[in-house]
Amino acid sequence: MSVLSGLSKADFKTGSDGLLELPEEKIRSIMRSEPITDVYHVEQTPFARGKFASVRKIRHLVSGEEYAAKFIRKRRRAADTTREIQHEVAVLALCHDCTRVVRLHEVYETRSEVAIVLELCAGGELQRLLDDDERLPEGAARRALRHVLEGLAHLHARRVAHLDLKPQNLLLSAGGEELLICDFGISRAIQPGAHVREILGTRDYVAPEILSYEPLTLAADIWSVGVLAYVLLSGYSPFAGDTKQETYLNIAQCQLSFPRDIFRGVSQRAIQFIRDTLVVDPKGRLTVEECLEHPWLKDESDIPQAIVGLGFDAQDLASDDEGDSDEGDCLNGVNGHNGINGVNGVTNGVNGHKDVNGCNGTNGTHDDDKESTESREECSERDKPLKHAHARDLSPPFPDAPSTPKVSRKSAPAPPSVLALCKKFQPDYEKPAVHSPRPDRAVLC
Structure with a gap:
């Protein structure tokens, strides 16, 4: 069952700054806390990198399915950006049924970063x-x-x-x-x-x-x-x-x-x-x-x-x-x-x-x-x-x-x-x- 199956349009709220927000219990149901390496093999070399994020190819240890994982640091210039990351997750969840938007699979969270698991677009x-x-x-x-x-x-x-x-x-x-x-x-x-x-x-x-x-x-x-x-x-x-x-x-x-x-x-x-x-x-x-x-x-x-x-x-x-x-x-x-x-x-x-x-x-x-x-x-x-x-x-x-x-x-x-x-x-x-x-x-x- 998809981690997004329990979401409805009523769950999405918009903050005064334009960031989408989900209820805390919904966020907790989406975010997985176990190490991502327990579930996926993670390639060490990113195929895309920014100042605060990197994207790595990952492979499910059981099914062998390949995905792209976007690893995002929670703090940027000493500021907590958890809301911005949750907003990005919320937008992906809101567009989960659109074939023209990269599809969200699941999300992993640690104390310092969030890994957003997305469908792999092999064409680059x-x-x-x-x-x-x-x-x-x-x-x-x-x-x-x-x-x-x-x-x-x-x-x-x-x-x-x-x-x-x-x-x-x-x-x-x-x-x-x-x-x-x-x-x-x-x-x-x-x-x-x-x-x-x-x-x-x-x-x-x-x-x-x-x-x-x-x-x-x-x-x-x-x-x-x-x-x-x-x-x-x-x-x-x-x-x-x-x-x-x-x-x-x-x-x-x-x-x-x-x-x-x-x-x-x-x-x-x-x-x-x-x-x-x-x-x-x-x-x-x-x-x-x-x-x-x-x-x-x-x-x-x-x-x-x-x-x-x-x-x-x-x-x-x-x-x-x-x-x-x-x-x-x-x-x-x-x-x-x-x-x-x-x-x-x-x-x-x-x-x-x-x-x-x-x-x-x-x-x-x-x-x-x-x-x-x-x-x-x-x-x-x-x-x-x-x-x-x-x-x-x-x-x-x-x-x-x-x-x-x-x-x-x-x-x-x-x-x-x-x-x-x-x-x-x-x-x-x-x-x-x-x-x-x-x-x-x-x-x-």
């Missing part, structure tokens, strides 16, 4: 596929994003925001046919009328409203889906700069472009999907249900049986103009707004806010004459070497974060004023505007 992280193949063919990207959104629909129906969607937190089945969402360490339950404010996420994937310390919403995940779509289709990160300040500013202004050399062959429907999800105003983004009904994702053509990779072909990057889009060398768009820090359940927050209306056009509309000139400027800047979305940053910006994608970005052609807020978490986070003559001088701690 989607990130590894990008490391090998740089990008996905469009059909495979559609399949992957469908699976992500199906899992996200299950979460959002239960008012849970993941808040850290990225290739490292998406796992493949052994044959690569299925994609599952994992790592709910910084997820939050978002109840109507509640105002949970935290600086959470991974630098390149974080939504602009989180940077400006606005209340968390489910729409933050849709922004991350848009970034993910861009990364899967191009192999590059849409907002990453050479410094974290550049990245924050690019997100704040929604500095979004689609250079033809890395988007050659990508359909206009795919590009429109990215535009519809990367909207600065959370209320203007698609919902998860609308994403699944988007014409691009509803398209059944070229959907492979497995999510497989495709390296760049030399012919794809040739300089010939056959099949070029009528939108010019670069497809620019979207509107602008908004300042980050924090990851993996530990918040090292910075408050930031920008009030900007920027970029060339709004959500796919554009002025042809203006765009023609600005597109050439954009592509001229893009002539310098680019780094792939999976390139490893040797100096990770977050103390607890994995390396994040990097790609060269240009500065905004017409610098707006910048509201620079560089203080750590404070009640008086809204400060008077500080005008900076250049966006690259904005310092976001």
Whole structure:
């Protein structure tokens, strides 16, 4: 009998900080106190590691079944994080019947750590596929994003925001046919009328409203889906700069472009999907249900049986103009707004806010004459070497974060004023505007 069989929806309560809570007796019934080594053979070498957690393959001593065990330390920087760990367990338990979320098997607890036993996804992280193949063919990207959104629909129906969607937190089945969402360490339950404010996420994937310390919403995940779509289709990160300040500013202004050399062959429907999800105003983004009904994702053509990779072909990057889009060398768009820090359940927050209306056009509309000139400027800047979305940053910006994608970005052609807020978490986070003559001088701690 599953350890989760005695749980009902009424058992799940939401704290004021967005953490799910279970009654003490339910937690005790889930947590096993005997040594995990009495039940499983535990491999000594982790196949994934973070600052406060590691993941090891384990094998049941009787059945021989293999699982992944996530070992999490209970104390981080002298603070007890038991509630955060129990929240992660509760989210996994709440989604136990969803085939797009990694399945919880059981949990072991000692005085110093908790081991969460999960189903083993033998295909590994989607990130590894990008490391090998740089990008996905469009059909495979559609399949992957469908699976992500199906899992996200299950979460959002239960008012849970993941808040850290990225290739490292998406796992493949052994044959690569299925994609599952994992790592709910910084997820939050978002109840109507509640105002949970935290600086959470991974630098390149974080939504602009989180940077400006606005209340968390489910729409933050849709922004991350848009970034993910861009990364899967191009192999590059849409907002990453050479410094974290550049990245924050690019997100704040929604500095979004689609250079033809890395988007050659990508359909206009795919590009429109990215535009519809990367909207600065959370209320203007698609919902998860609308994403699944988007014409691009509803398209059944070229959907492979497995999510497989495709390296760049030399012919794809040739300089010939056959099949070029009528939108010019670069497809620019979207509107602008908004300042980050924090990851993996530990918040090292910075408050930031920008009030900007920027970029060339709004959500796919554009002025042809203006765009023609600005597109050439954009592509001229893009002539310098680019780094792939999976390139490893040797100096990770977050103390607890994995390396994040990097790609060269240009500065905004017409610098707006910048509201620079560089203080750590404070009640008086809204400060008077500080005008900076250049966006690259904005310092976001």
